[in-house]
Each structure stands twice: as structure tokens, then as C-alpha cells.
Amino acid sequence: MQNFVFQNCTKIIFGKDQEQVVGKESVVFGKKILLHFGGGSIKESGLYDRVITSLTEQGLEIFKLGGVKPNPRVSLVREGVTICKENDIDFILAVGGGSVIDSAKAIAAGVKYEGDVWDFFMGKAQVTDSLPIGVVLTIPAAGSETSGGTVVTNEEGLYKRAMGHDSLRPRFAILNPVLTYTLPVYQTACGITDMMAHILERYFTNEKHVEVTDRLCEATLRTIINNAHKILEDPTNYDARAEIMWAGTIAHNDSLGVGRIGDWASHDIEHEISGIYDIAHGAGLAIVFPAWMKYVYKHDINRFAQFANRVWDVEIDLNDLEKTALVGIAKMEDFFRSIGMPVRLSEVEIGEEHFEEMARKGTERWPIGNFIKLHEKDVLNIYKLAL
Missing domain, CATH: 3.40.50.1970 (Rossmann fold)
Incomplete structure (x- = not known):
């Protein structure tokens, strides 16, 4: 720590x-x-x-x-x-x-x-x-x-x-x-995705001995997941709204990131998308985060398998941790789809025309991310995975 x-x-x-x-x-x-x-x-x-x-x-x-x-x-x-x-x-x-x-x-x-x-x-x-x-x-x-x-x-x-x-x-x-009762369904879903992304940026760290904050991250993610459909189905469910509202605050008040170094590459990558296309930040993160995961998961298979198991209840296959990790990523994509979020750039009618520009602008000051340092070529590849 x-x-x-x-x-x-x-x-x-x-x-x-x-x-x-x-x-x-x-x-x-x-x-x-x-x-x-x-x-x-x-x-x-x-x-x-x-x-x-x-x-x-x-x-x-x-x-x-x-x-x-x-x-x-x-x-x-x-x-x-x-x-x-x-x-x-x-x-x-x-x-x-x-x-x-x-x-x-x-x-x-x-x-x-x-x-x-x-x-x-x-x-x-x-x-x-x-x-x-x-x-x-x-x-x-x-x-x-x-x-x-x-x-x-x-x-x-x-x-x-x-x-x-x-x-x-x-x-x-x-x-x-x-x-928050009168928020449109799409805006509510974007918010859910945004707060989950804030937790995930902290969760994927190279620090090994951070069990307390690992467990806090996982519990907050599971609380969001458990209450998401409740408020989408019944916007005036006060108890579910309260859980989501407090989870959104906890997700980004820094308590989940103590003792660890977060990543934040996915946010930087998404900022280039919404900077040019002006899409909702949460929707952009629903697209970028799975692509980032697919690009970097081999860096720490154990952490991705842990994520799959503790957040999405995927049984760990000790003989094939890669399979466990990929199932966890797929489960997250399925959840985003289930709340009405896009998970591909093509779903929001964004093509490749600005990929090189976005990759260049996103890394022009320095490489981004901490889990793995990403350079212009890496970011370009992630945009392609997100297409």
C-alpha cells in the first residue's frame, strides 16, 4: 500500500x-x-x-x-x-x-x-x-x-x-x-456508467496490497449494479435513488483510491471523443472502458479475474484465468447494454475519421494511464477496438 x-x-x-x-x-x-x-x-x-x-x-x-x-x-x-x-x-x-x-x-x-x-x-x-x-x-x-x-x-x-x-x-x-426523479432514463444511465468508471479507474492498479479499498470498490460497484434497474424501472424509488446518489459521491471523493495509484487512461481517451463529438461522457465511457480492458487485461490477469469473480459472480477457472477475465469484461458490456448504453463507437455513428487526431491530441503532452503507460499507437488501437 x-x-x-x-x-x-x-x-x-x-x-x-x-x-x-x-x-x-x-x-x-x-x-x-x-x-x-x-x-x-x-x-x-x-x-x-x-x-x-x-x-x-x-x-x-x-x-x-x-x-x-x-x-x-x-x-x-x-x-x-x-x-x-x-x-x-x-x-x-x-x-x-x-x-x-x-x-x-x-x-x-x-x-x-x-x-x-x-x-x-x-x-x-x-x-x-x-x-x-x-x-x-x-x-x-x-x-x-x-x-x-x-x-x-x-x-x-x-x-x-x-x-x-x-x-x-x-x-x-x-x-x-x-x-433526480425527473431525470431522463438515458441521462440516469449515463450517470450510472460515469460513477462506475470512476471506481474502475481506481480499481485497476499495480499496487498489490490494497485489500480494504479493493473490497470497498467491489461493494460500491455491486451496489450500483443492484440498484440500477430499480431506478430505471421505477424512477421514484427513493431508496434506490438514494443508494445510487450516495454511491456516485463515494465513487469520486477519493476514499476508494487511498494507498493505490489509479489509471485514468480511459477518461483521457474518452475526453477526446466527447471533445470532438460532444457525446455524453457516460456514454463515451461505456464504449471506451471495455475496449481499454481488452487491450490491457493480460498485464494483470489475476486482477481481471478477481474483478470478474467479485463483481460479476464469474466462477474463477484456475486453469484458464484469461477466460475468466474475458467473461468478466463481457458481463460488464452486457450490463451497459441492459441499461441502454452504447458499447461501440459505431452505435453512436462515430467512425475512424478522427482516430489519429484523437490519439495524437490525447498523448501530445505525455503517455497516459498508470496501469500500463499508453502512447499514441496504443490509444489508436483502443479506438479501433471500440469501433
């Missing part, structure tokens, strides 16, 4: 009607607040009005910036940075899913920087401080509500890049499973 320091400062406020305390939680950080959100869904559901009421009751001066899209754009982030600087904003409240939260984090970092916020994503500058942010979560998926990371897309060049810093962890996150 690797040495580690684990600290997660985000206060979790979980359960029914908890968004009503958002004003009391926010006023602690100042009087001027930027309310950041996406489209019209929070207004249609009444959540927007409830949040405004709670903030107003605390005497907060509210500035508003909506319009966040999936795969959030740096152009809107820059607009948010300008608003915050010109109005001496004290705090940013993100109401939405991972895209809204990631956009808010990027704004929070950009406010404390004199240069262009995109510098952080290209490795030209490092975050040292940021505005505090809070979250009212509406989509369990990205786990951004407790993480220190953010992913943003630059329309110029269609680059989708990540960066992170502990100061970007939200100060509080309000999680009410009821707010």
Missing part, C-alpha cells in the same frame, strides 16, 4: 428537502453570490425558485449565470470569471450536475488568477487558491460535488482537459435523491 494523505472538506447534507437550507449554508461565505446553473430543468421542477427563496431569506445579493452545457465550455467560464471579478463575488453556488459544478470550479479558480483560466487546463499555470463554492446536486454521476477536479472543453481546437486542486472541493454539497 502506498503512503497517503486523505482529507475531504466537503460537508454532505443528504436527504429529502435539504435544498431548503442552502441559504443558511451559503451566507457563511459572504453576501454576494454567483448562482450558476444549466438550462430550464431546475426552473421547470421548481428547484430554482426554492433556491432563490432560501438565498433571499438570508439577505444574499444574487448574480446569475445560466447556460451551462454538457461538456462545459471555457467561453462561459470566462464570462463567469468576469462577472465575479467585476462584482466582487464572495461565493459560487452550482445548482445542477457535474457539468455545472465543473464550470463553477473553473470560474472559482479563474477569479484568483490574472491570466486566462485555460492556462490551468493546459498546464501553463497551477491553481493556488479559489473562491469557495457550494453545490445543490441534481444529477448523480460525475462525483464533482466532493472532488477537487474539473473538466472543461475549449471550443477552439475542441480540447477537453482536466485540472484540479484541493481548494476546488465544494464547501458543502446538498444531495436530495428526490431531485
